[in-house]
Amino acid sequence: MQSRIPRQSTNDQATHGTDDDPRLDAESAAVLAAARRRAVRDGDRQIDTAHLLHSLLEHDPRVRAAFGDGPQLARLLGYLVQRSIGYGLRWQSGVEDSGALPVVPVAEGFSPLAAAALEQACARGGRGGGARARGLDLLAAIVMDPQARAVEVLTHAGIDVYELRVRIEENLAARTLEECAGGHEPTH
Template sequence: MLAPVMARARRRAVRAGDAEIDSGHLLHALLESDEQVLGLAAPQPTQATRLMGYLAQRSIGFGRDWQQGEGESADEGAGIPRQRLALQPGLSDAAEAAVGRARVAALVRDAGEADPLDLLAELASDPGSRAAKMLKGAGADPSEVAVRARQR
């Protein structure tokens, strides 16, 4: 169930010329892929507006605060142009860990595979991830997002 999310996140990273798919790419892909995610991630209208605004800015290159973080060097965040990558990007450490934890959570609840809510919960539960920082910047408490996603 995460294959479409992963494909969207990969396309975002490739379009941006990013070396890795980070948790921010995954969060953005989740919001595009599953209508429940926005309501759980940002239940208040102002939170939803801020979150979608951050993601839109990041998509078009304005969110420079999000340029440096998971999997990116300080030089890249300092305005040195990035080259478009010919290879498909892999997952950042934080993104890979969240996907792994989502798969474990699915097994614990006797599901065949992880779903978008499993991944949302795990992205939000890592306070150092870009996704958690984006949620916090939108006024949402990432730990509360994780609890809501796990409660289904």
């Protein structure tokens, strides 16, 4: 029986890159590895913001909490699964890039928007006195550009991206206060 999953060459862009960036916490590194596997499995040339969103939801409970409980999260996960089983085919031939974000060196295997979001997340994480970027930092970064595929997915799932941004910032602020009150280096 022939496999329905396309084989990827070791030269495909999505298979390269490092997930052990010292600016990322362990969960965020796991998210990048999962997004990379998802892109390869889906036959995509690059990891885009929707791959990152899907992996964040699977691996980071704080990210899931930012969406709250209820039907919106279930609808979002269902939409992401549809994308991974064929809905995203229309994206395979294009590169995710709105031109709205400042130009950054593109991380190998990432779309320009995903690479910019990763850089922005690392910068956000580093503001806390050397802390590493967390999943919420990455989520905040991938929903900033209205042209991002992650934003398109969120909108189609009925999620108000503006309200989500507010909840993310509230969660990040609360986490920072907890870390400061504990007087210790963040573990994530």
